[in-house]
Amino acid sequence: MALPIPPAAQTPASAFERLLTILNNLRENCPWDKKQTMETLRHLTIEETYELADAILENDQQEIKKELGDIMMHLVFYARIASEKGDFDIADVLNSVCEKLIHRHPHIYGDVNVNDEQDVKRNWEQLKLKEGNKSVLGGVPSSLPALVKASRIQEKARGVGFDWEDKSQVWEKVEEELQEFKDEFQVLNEASIDAEKAECEFGDLLFSLINYARFININPENALEKTNKKFIKRFQYLEQKAKENGKQLQDMTLAEMDVYWNEAKRV
Incomplete structure (x- = not known):
């Protein structure tokens, strides 16, 4: 029997509630979702994070939106798994990060004065040490x-x-x-x-x-990754031009390849 589809939401709170409802439905009814653990999700989360990083470098707003949604789903999934064991739930997660942000921003939620972002960073590290970190x-x-x-x-x-x-x-x-x-x-x-x-x-x-x-x-x-992307683009142009001219890269001299490489710089 099909479950009712939670309607699209118009506010952040109701949209988040919709995600929780859908994730809970999947966890309880989908054979794949039922089997997942934090360990099985871990490598998928890492992959999604890299995909988000790529989308940010490409300034692809639609892809950024999609990848943010994927990561948000993973975070909710981890909290659901933990709640099944009685360790914590999504409310605990959200309240925990809220308390940390309040505590580490005494210049916003307290009477500490700061002059610039460097003061903020110094206060942040000092507070972390007071919280129990043995080393900066x-x-x-x-x-x-x-x-x-x-x-x-x-x-x-x-x-x-x-x-x-x-x-x-x-x-x-x-x-x-x-x-x-x-x-x-x-x-x-x-x-x-x-x-x-x-x-x-x-x-x-x-x-x-x-x-x-x-x-x-x-x-x-970011700088190195942009250079990686630039190299890939130019190398693939070189491969394409060689193929169009019936040549194999391994049979070409470096001077011949440089002709196409220099063309790629102007594309």
């Missing part, structure tokens, strides 16, 4: 991709005043790390290298570049 860096998830993790580490250190004074100092550090990497890599000759040391120096160089990006308000993750 304790809130950085160990499973984050290394590039994102480096940014978060640097931002959190800055939140307690551990930072360079100006971008010229940071750029000097970039140049220092670049020279150390070049020295270790023996870039000007064919001598053998210590791969482990070279890897460490390269990591230091990347870390310093990420730090400089932060100082000039560039998100390194």
